[in-house]
Amino acid sequence: MENLNPRIRTVWILVAVLIAAFLGTIFRAAPTDEYAEVPVGVIIFVVLLLLFGTYQLLRYRNWGxxxxxxxxxxxxxxxxxxxxxxxxxxxxxxxxxxxxxxxxxxxxxxxxxxxxxxxxxxxxxxxxxxxxxxxxxxxxxxxxxxxxxxxxxx
Amino acid sequence: MENEPNEATEPHESETSESSEPSARDETAETPETEEVPQTEDEVSEPSEPPEPSDGADDTSSPTNPTTPSKLHPLSVAYRTLQQILSIGFLVFLFFFGGAATEGLSALVGIALTVFVALVAILGWQVAYYRRFEYELTGDTFDIRSGVISRRNREIPLRRVQNVDVTENVLHRLIGIAQVNIETAGGNVSEASLRYVGADVAREIQRDVRRRKRALSDEETPDIEEDVEEGERGRKLYEISGRELLLLSTFSIDFRLVAFAFFILSFVPPERFEAIEGVSVSVSALPVVVLGLIVAFILWIIGFGTSFSRYYGFVLTRIDDTLGYERGLFNRYSGSIPINKIQTFTLYENVLKRRFSYSTLGVETAGYSPTQSRQHGSETAVPFAKKERVMNLAVEIDDVEIPEFTLPPKRSRRRYAFRYSLVLGVLAVLLYVADTVVSPPDWYLPLLALPLAPVAAHLKWRNRGYYLGDDYVATRNGFWNRTSVILPYYRVQNVIESSTILQRRWRLATVTIDTAGSSGLRSDDARAVDVGFEDAEVIREEVRDKLQESLAERRAERREKRRKADETWLDTVARESPDARSEEDKHEDLPEDDTEGERKDT
Known part of the structure; x- marks a missing residue:
């Protein structure tokens, strides 16, 4: 089974980062709890990044x-x-x-x-x-x- | 090119390169020729040699001596004029009477004058169209010369013609005219349309094209023809009886719609019904049922009417390698299905049909359907007959194997039961939550249906299945409208095995066997749904191997046939000319051309 060129993995992960960043920015304005140390936007960004990132990694790994x-x-x-x-x-x-x-x-x-x-x-x-x-x-x-x-x- | 990329290789190109004028393809002939020219250049670059009108053509087709060009039916002028007036007349009506009707007598005269001029113009145009429209059936082409302002000559090689179908609507039948469409494979528009010729002439064209086509193919494979007399009118395979027609119409109800109607109605609060019918709350469940029945009845009436008028007088005949059919109460259709273009056979059996062991047989051809929606090339071959008879007909048409289905594993049944229960549970929860906001029906109602979940699951499971035969593969799905797809291995395009994250939990997968015919719009693909992982792999590999096997077989058969044809031909040549050697190469081309043709027939 031939795998894809690893460079496509980088591209896909970049795409994931971009989407996560985009959605994170949208929610940047969301009201943040005063005591919270991290703004909601950042949390959303991180969560989505983990989610999409994993997806893209799996996607790459499963392609053959x-x-x-x-x-x-x-x-x-x-x-x-x-x-x-x-x-x-x-x-x-x-x-x-x-x-x-x-x-x-x-x-x-x-x-x-x-x-x-x-x-x-x-x-x-x-x-x-x-x-x-x-x-x-x-x-x-x-x-x-x-x-x-x-x-x-x- | 605006078309899909794969259309580029399709028969238009060959047709175009053969027709004397490339722009002839445009039905309206409005497009300037220059637009089409680059396209033609593209196409020319691909070596699609038009089949040389073989040397044999002259002597073999001598009985079918070229006729003089024919014209359309004179009444077609009247009909087309009327048609055009009706289509634009409404606009004109709106334009004038909407704006200027208040202006009095002088305006009225103006309107009358305009209308008159318009009428004369339309009539004039139609007369001109009639005068300049000529068609002619020659030994190996169907020629059409037409066009009022920009003239076009089109030649359609008969060997490319897949179907000549004749359509008559009520009005046509009243004045005795018919529309003839000449179809080649692959395109979704008719290659040529004769609007309109006499009804008898239409039949004649249909017959003549068929005959000449056969003459052409006989030339190549002289050993194929056996019964010429029978070939003329074909052998009747099936004719719908009055009883069958009535039963078919009776059974033509889409249960999914009924179930859906019930489902929707069950969500209407009972108070609404009270307002309508004045029934008491204590029988609040009754109105739903009553209303549901009324809806079901209306749906049934519609289904009855549609089926009755569509399949009235259905006749299926076989002429050599072509199925011909004729049907319709108000609108008459007749067309043909070349058997070697059939991709899949489909059995439609809804609950009622199954109960009385009746069945409907449909055939799917590659990308082309004569009368129905051109999206899917599905055509009914046998509208309604006892299952046994339907299967026998399928065997007669194409040696179809009668499938013995293997059911999916029992765990897929458990999965459905689980899924249905889950849906009901979720529904109950939703209702419970909503209860606090408005007052919907009691939240536990969905849970009452819980005992039905295993039953439904069983029925769903029981009606699935797949079959891997020697030459055919088949799949079956659906409880309300059970659909079984049967196809020969050599029609397989590709095989796709997929399993969703939910399926994987149960170690289940779905195998889709793709053919060129299915469009994916209707769920008529051959799909073995929810089979075990191991079985999915077996199906995938088996179909793949059998495809190669059957292709090899067909290849060998063809080679054999070709060899025979060659021998016969060589015999002839040897008898006629001592210099047979030089001619041989020329002959070699013939089967190759045929090859090209079939490939493009996609």
């Missing part, structure tokens, strides 16, 4: 994927554990993408499209751009290898 012999296998999820199997035969096309955040952090993600309705697009985040491109090429080749059965795409 593997290019197996006939399919891409993906596992992820914190509250809901998800295991996906995307057979190569079913791959319609593959994108490697870099959004603004991803570009800033030097990362990329891979999106695999199938004709399915639910798991129609499967996204693997937190890849280095090289790895994303490499995976894209590899999956493309694997999909083409199954060319003979391409008429079975649906």
């Amino acid at each position: 994927f593997e290019v197996q012999d006939d399919a891409v296998y993906i596992e992820h999820g914190v509250l809901v554990h998800v295991k996906k199997v995307v057979p190569f035969v079913r791959i319609q096309h593959i994108d490697s993408r870099r959004g603004p955040v991803e570009r800033a952090s030097g990362l990329a993600s891979l999106v695999i499209y199938t004709a399915g309705s639910r798991g129609a697009d499967v996204r693997i985040p937190g890849l280095t751009p090289e790895r994303a491109d490499e995976l894209r090429e590899k999956l493309r080749e694997l999909a083409i290898e199954n060319e003979e059965s391409i008429e079975d795409a649906v």
Whole structure:
């Protein structure tokens, strides 16, 4: 099972910090007990940070994927554990993408499209751009290898 | 491109590259051609070779000699004019009579004049539309030339046509016209729409397209056709009887709605009913029941009417590899479902149907549905019949395996009982809390339903299930409206196993078997819900392995078929020309084109 690039963990934790800080600031004005030593906003910030931070750490830890012999296998999820199997035969096309955040952090993600309705697009985040491109090429080749059965795409 | 990314690879592109004029796709033809041009360039970059009209085409399709272009039905002018007047007439009416009606006679004359001019303009436009609209069925395409201001010529290759459906509403039937839609796979708009031709002409087009399509496919696989005479009109698989129609309409009630109505009503304080009906407080529970029954009755009437008019005169036929159906009391629909495009089979059995062992069979095709909402490609194949017969029909259509369901583990039943009790408990607590504020019904009322929780849990559990067969996988869910989805392994797109934090406490998981057909809007996906962890893994791996197996099998079959076709072809060539070798490459392309086509048919 291949893990995501650790840098995505940093990105996710940063996101958690930002959200916690944002909500903390909103509650900054909340009335504070005179004798309390810490303002409510700070408490909220800390609690949320712990909560979101743990979530993001678990999220990172639970993310994994593997290019197996006939399919891409993906596992992820914190509250809901998800295991996906995307057979190569079913791959319609593959994108490697870099959004603004991803570009800033030097990362990329891979999106695999199938004709399915639910798991129609499967996204693997937190890849280095090289790895994303490499995976894209590899999956493309694997999909083409199954060319003979391409008429079975649906 | 505005479309979804995966639509880019779909059949439009091939269709476009083959049609003589790319912009022809726009129904209204208002868009300037330049807008569409870049799109076409994009598409051209992908090597989607249009299938060469094969050399054989000329001699094989000689009996179907090209006809002269045909026109729409003359009455279509009248109908379309009327339609247009009605659609814009209302606006005009508001505009004039709302603002200027008070201005007296002169204004009235002005209005009359404007209306007259508008009428003439509309009529003129429709006449022009009629005069410039031409269609023609050639040996391998369906051509349409149309457009008043911007002309467009469209050629639809017959092999891409998935369905020709005919729709007639009440008015159409009165004046004997019908709308013909020609559909190719993948798109959610009709590739071409003939509004309107004579009802008989519509049927003829339907038949002709079918016949020519078959002629085209025979060319490639000459060994497939056996009974041509039967093929013309098809073999009747099912026809709804009066009794079945009545029962179907009777049973068509959505119990979820009724249950919901009861649920809502039970929260209305009894005093309200007193005000309405004047019943005494001592029977405060009665009005709820009465009102609930009234609501249920109304819902039932609606369900009855809808089903009756929809499935009146339902006939299902089979013509080669296509299912044809016809139905409707006021609005008549007829269309077809190509069997090799069917993704899943679905059995709908609500409580009543189950009680009398009746069932409804629906089929789901990939992304396309002729007459119903285009969101989900679900079409009713057998509206109502004894379960046994329905299953036999399913077997006849596609060798469907009759599933024997495995129930989820008993602990999932315990889970439901637990969940229901919890809900009731929470409800009681809420009522208790609210009691101090207002005076709602007694807080312990929900707790009276507690003994029902295990029963409900059992029923929910009992009606779930999954089945892993040799070629088919099936799942079943729902008590009120039980839905069983049966699909061949080779239709599986991907498999998703998920388990929520609550499910994990019971070591349960849900496996969703995704196909291209299901839209997710209706909960018709194949889902094995609340199965044990181990079973979930077995299902996931089994489906995955069987998918590969069945694909390999199909591949082998196709190769065999192709080989045979090649042999036959080579025989012919050897007989006709001594120089068969050079032609061989050309022939090699043919099955490949077919391959391309099917892929794009997604």
